[in-house]
Amino acid sequence: MTPAFEALVQQLKRLPGLGYRSAERLALHLLVERPGRLPELIDALQVAASTIIRCPECGNLSEGGPCSLCADEARDASRLCFVEHVPDLLAIERSGAYRGFYHVLHGKLSPINQVGPEHLNLAGLDARLERMQPAEIILALPNDIEGEATCHYLKETHFDALISVTRIGFGLPSGGGVLYADAVTLKSALEGRRAYH
Amino acid sequence: MKLQAIALENFRNIALQEVRPKGCGVFFLGPNGQGKTNLLEALAYASILRSFRGGGPDALIRHGEKEAALRLELDHEVLGRTEVGIRIRPGGRSATCDGEPVRRLGEMLGRFPTVVLASGDILLVRGGPALRRRFLDLVLSSADHGYLAALQRYHRCLQERNAWLKGDRPRPGDAVAAAFEAQLIPAALAVTRKRKAGLVRLEASLGPLHLRFSPGVGPVGLRFLPDVAAETEEAYRELLEKSFERDRILRATRRGPHRDDFAFEIDGRPADEIASEGQQRGLVVALRFAELACLREATGIIPLILADDVLGELDPRRRALFWENLPGEAQVLATGTALPEGGLPAGHRLFEVREGRFEPANG
Ligand SMILES: [Zn+2]
Numbered sequence: 087m088t089p090a091f092e093a094l095v096q097q098l099k100r101l102p103g104l105g106y107r108s109a110e111r112l113a114l115h116l117l118v119e120r121p122g123r124l125p126e127l128i129d130a131l132q133v134a135a136s137t138i139i140r141c142p143e144c145g146n147l148s149e150g151g152p153c154s155l156c157a158d159e160a161r162d163a164s165r166l167c168f169v170e171h172v173p174d175l176l177a178i179e180r181s182g183a184y185r186g187f188y189h190v191l192h193g194k195l196s197p198i199n200q201v202g203p204e205h206l207n208l209a210g211l212d213a214r215l216e217r218m219q220p221a222e223i224i225l226a227l228p229n230d231i232e233g234e235a236t237c238h239y240l241k242e243t244h245f246d247a248l249i250s251v252t253r254i255g256f257g258l259p260s261g262g263g264v265l266y267a268d269a270v271t272l273k274s275a276l277e278g279r280r281a282y283h
Numbered sequence: 284m285k286l287q288a289i290a291l292e293n294f295r296n297i298a299l300q301e302v303r304p305k306g307c308g309v310f311f312l313g314p315n316g317q318g319k320t321n322l323l324e325a326l327a328y329a330s331i332l333r334s335f336r337g338g339g340p341d342a343l344i345r346h347g348e349k350e351a352a353l354r355l356e357l358d359h360e361v362l363g364r365t366e367v368g369i370r371i372r373p374g375g376r377s378a379t380c381d382g383e384p385v386r387r388l389g390e391m392l393g394r395f396p397t398v399v400l401a402s403g404d405i406l407l408v409r410g411g412p413a414l415r416r417r418f419l420d421l422v423l424s425s426a427d428h429g430y431l432a433a434l435q436r437y438h439r440c441l442q443e444r445n446a447w448l449k450g451d452r453p454r455p456g457d458a459v460a461a462a463f464e465a466q467l468i469p470a471a472l473a474v475t476r477k478r479k480a481g482l483v484r485l486e487a488s489l490g491p492l493h494l495r496f497s498p499g500v501g502p503v504g505l506r507f508l509p510d511v512a513a514e515t516e517e518a519y520r521e522l523l524e525k526s527f528e529r530d531r532i533l534r535a536t537r538r539g540p541h542r543d544d545f546a547f548e549i550d551g552r553p554a555d556e557i558a559s560e561g562q563q564r565g566l567v568v569a570l571r572f573a574e575l576a577c578l579r580e581a582t583g584i585i586p587l588i589l590a591d592d593v594l595g596e597l598d599p600r601r602r603a604l605f606w607e608n609l610p611g612e613a614q615v616l617a618t619g620t621a622l623p624e625g626g627l628p629a630g631h632r633l634f635e636v637r638e639g640r641f642e643p644a645n646g
Contacts, residue, residue, distance in 0.1 A: 195459055195462060195463075196443060196446075197443050197446035197447035197449075197450055197459065198442055198443055200446075200450075202450070202459060203458075203459065230439075231436060231439045231440055231443065231463070231466055234462075234466055235443070235459075235462035235463050235465075235466065236462070238462035238465050238466075239458055239459060239461075242458050242461065242462070243458050
C-alpha cells in the first residue's frame with residue numbers, strides 16, 4: 087500500500103468504532119470502488135466543519151445561533167432535560183414523549199477518564215436557568231456510577247432547591263444509557279420519572 | 284446439579300477431549316502435569332468464568348491456537364438438562380446457555396455452582412487477607428446477586444474517588460468527590476452488612492463439619508474483621524472526612540471494605556496459631572463443605588465438588604473422613620496421583636489421565 091493510503095487508514099482508524107480492518111475497507115471503498123463519491127464527501131465534511139457549532143444555549147448541534155429546538159417557540163419552556171450526548175437528545179426526540187427543552191452536557195463526571203466539571207457544558211448553565219426559570223428539571227443521564235454522580239453534582243451545585251428535579255432511568259438497562267433504549271422503553275422511562283433527591 | 288459430559292477444545296494442554304462422568308463421582312488418576320487439574324479448572328471456569336489457578340485467557344488457550352472452547356451437559360435442578368458453552372479468546376470470554384448468549388457474565392455466577400478444593404486452600408487460614416476476601420466475595424456473589432452488584436458499585440466508586448485523589452489539588456468537601464461518595468457509602472455499608480451476615484451463615488454450617496474432621500477441637504468461629512465499623516451513612520461520611528488528609532497524601536482511599544478481613548478461630552483463639560497442620564487442613568475441607576451448604580441453600584442447586592489433589596495432603600484419617608462426609612447428593616470430581624486407600628467409593632468411575640487424554644479405566 088502507498089504511504090498516502092496508509093495515512094488515510096490511520097486517520098479513519100481514529101474514528102470511534104473503527105478498527106484497522108474496517109478503516110481499510112472504508113478507505114478502499116472511497117478511493118477504488120466508488121471514487122466518484124469522494125468529492126461529495128469532502129464537500130459535506132467541509133461545509134459541516136465550517137458551519138456546525140454547538141448551540142450556545144443547549145449544546146445541541148446548530149448552524150450559527152440557537153439550534154432548531156431552542157428556536158422552536160412551540161416547545162414547553164417549563165421543562166429542561168439534561169442528557170449526556172447529542173444522540174441521547176435525538177433518541178428522546180424520536181420517542182415523541184417529550185416536548186420541553188434540553189441541555190447537552192457532552193460528557194459525565196469521571197475522574198478515571200479525567201473528566202471534571204470544567205469539561206462539561208456548564209459554563210452558561212446558571213444564566214440559562216435564571217432566564218428559563220424551569221418548573222421541572224429532568225435528568226436523563228445514564229444510570230451508572232458516573233451518570234448518577236453527575237446528577238448529584240448538578241443538584242448540589244447548580245439547581246435551586248425549589249425546582250422540582252426528576253430522574254429517568256428506572257427500567258432502563260442498568261449501566262446503559264438513553265441511547266440504547268428503544269422508543270417504547272424510553273417513553274415509559276420518561277413517563278415513570280421520579281423525584282430526585 | 285450433575286455433570287453428564289464435558290468437551291474441551293484447545294484448553295491448556297487438551298487438544299480435544301470429551302469426558303462423560305456417568306454416576307455420582309469420578310476419580311482422575313495420573314502423574315502430575317498430565318492435565319487432570321486442567322479438566323477441573325475448565326469445570327470451575329464454566330461456573331465462575333475465571334480460573335481458580337489465576338492467569339488470564341492467554342494462559343488457558345492451547346499454545347498456537349486462537350481460542351479455547353468448553354461445552355458442558357448438565358442435569359440441573361432448575362433448568363433440567365441444559366448445555367453451557369464457553370468460548371475463551373485472548374480478548375475475553377463469552378458464554379451461551381442452551382444456545383442463548385449470556386449477555387451479562389455476572390448472571391452466570393451461582394447458576395452452575397462448583398466448590399473447588401485445591402492444595403492452596405490452607406492459605407485461607409494462614410495467608411493474607413486478600414485470599415479470604417476473594418473467597419468470601421465469590422461465595423457471596425454466587426449466593427446473592429445483590430451482593431455482586433453492591434461490590435461492583437463499591438469498587439467503581441472507589442476507583443473514581445482514588446482517581447480524584449490523584450488529580451490536581453483535591454480539597455476536602457469537594458462537590459465531585461461528594462457526588463461519588465454519596466454512592467460509595469451506601470454500597471460500602473451494603474457490602475459490609477452482607478459479609479457479616481454471610482460469615483454468620485458459613486460459621487453455622489462450618490461448626491459441626493469441623494468437629495467431624497477434628498473431634499473435640501473447637502468450637503470453631505469465623506470472626507469478621509471489618510475495616511470500617513460505621514453502620515450509618517453519617518458515621519461513614521465522618522470517617523471519610525477524618526481520613527481525608529491521609530488519603531490525600533497517599534493519593535488513595537485507605538479505609539473501606541476493600542481492606543476487610545475475617546479470622547478463623549478455635550475456642551476463641553487464632554486457628555493459624557493454635558491448630559495443628561492436620562487440623563488446619565481439615566478445617567479448610569470443612570469450610571468448602573460449608574460453602575457448598577450455603578450455595579445450596581441460597582440457589583437451590585447442589586454444587587459440583589471439584590477436589591484437586593487435596594486428598595494427597597490430608598492425613599489418612601482425614602482422607603477417609605473426606606469420603607465419608609461428602610454431601611450425599613453432590614457429584615464429586617477428584618484428581619490424585621494415587622487411588623484412595625479404601626478404594627473408590629461405590630458408583631465412582633475411574634479415568635486414567637496421560638498427556639491430556641482421559642481414558643475410562645473401570646468400565
Ligand atoms: Zn439549543
